[in-house]
Amino acid sequence: MLEHKLITKHIGNIDPLSIDDYVGVGGYAMFKKALGMTRLDIHDAFEASKLRGRGGAGFPVAIKLMAMAKETRKPKYVICNADEGEPGNFKDRYLMENNPHQIIEGMLIAAYATGSSHGYLYIRGEYAQSMATMQQAIEAARQAGYLGSNILNSRFDFDLEIRSGAGSYVCGEEFALLESIEGKAGRTRVKPPFPTAKGLFNQPTLINNVETLATFPVIIAMGGEAYAKIGTPTSTGTKLISLSGNVRKKGVYEVPFGVSMRKIIEELGGGVGAGRKIQMIQLGGACGPIIPEYMLDMVIDFERFEEFESKTGAGAIIVIDDRHDMFAILEQVSEFFTHESCGKCTPCREGNVHMRNVLRRFVNKTATEQDLLMLENQARVIHQTSLCGLGQTAPTAIISTLHYFRFDYLNRIEDSMQEVA
Ligand SMILES: Cc1cc2nc3c(=O)[nH]c(=O)nc-3n(C[C@H](O)[C@H](O)[C@H](O)COP(=O)(O)O)c2cc1C
């Protein structure tokens, strides 16, 4: 079986809104187990698990936990990043709407391990259903005594509340998210300091993705060593894949790291439609690289993704078949970043507009060799000089196609010259 259900194993078997159902399958037992462990033991379990964040950057969870543990200032906060604004990603929504209590349990374990007393769930504003489901689950958990003061007579206090995302993709970036929760415009901060030292209201703050936090109870249940045996030695455990585009069976699939994209697309996604061929796939979402069909045997792991100088760990696979014009897709991607740029720094604010305009000329068959050189140069500069991850990853799709599909650029320039002649 290609799928390996660790964090999604109860989905479909329980009513997401029933805390009794969740408790019936062992829910909140791992939080109780954690309460009986020392903070050091919990930290050791996460270190042994080698769990890396699932929100995109793949940062080791144990390092963040350790950084939080060193901070003595109170209060400390835990934030669950559920902004999920990256086109092509929908796995956090799937978790929130199908097993909300597992996320709350993960936040409880994180809060206990770091000595945090308050939590926020920052949920994408368009996700009304996710917000309603999470709100009901929080209330049920509070009534059952899992949230509030002196939880289960442990002298540990923790409560959490929902904040609606501010409608902008950049608000998922952790510093912009902090600003947004503080009631300011969602714009990044200059770093360091990092959130574990100076986060929400300048206090120590742990920020993790929904999927990362939903994995916390699994690691307490299995133990770090057992978890680390799944996947590959450096990308351990499982990954939720949001599979979309031109495949028959779009959806969220949980697979161990180390399986190939071909298997995911063909065995889980049912391949492309009859008579069609895969032309390319985009990995990670709009911010990810576009790679050709012949690379489909590449396996899913953090190291492979990092080779593209991008953080594509959020796990989207967007399949593009042979009906599409690559330049029209790139123009759309560029339009997305032009729209979402917060405007704080020049390379991203101005550069995305320029790249979009150049791409438009490739779509319209009026591009020249000069355009190709300009695009190459601009993409590099924006990637290297933008202030936050949005600008740094905005040109990833362009840079990857300049590498893998260079002939398409040259052919389009030739077509353009013929149109003029
Ligand atoms: C433009 C931009 C948008 C982001 N959006 C999200 C998001 O929606 N959800 C998320 O978990 N991380 C997002 N991130 C990554 C966060 O900054 C941060 O690394 C992550 O929440 C940390 O959680 P993790 O360690 O569990 O991955 C985004 C980053 C950038 C640069």
Ligand code: SF4
């Ligand atoms: S890179 Fe873009 S989104 Fe990030 S701070 Fe600069 S302008 Fe804003």
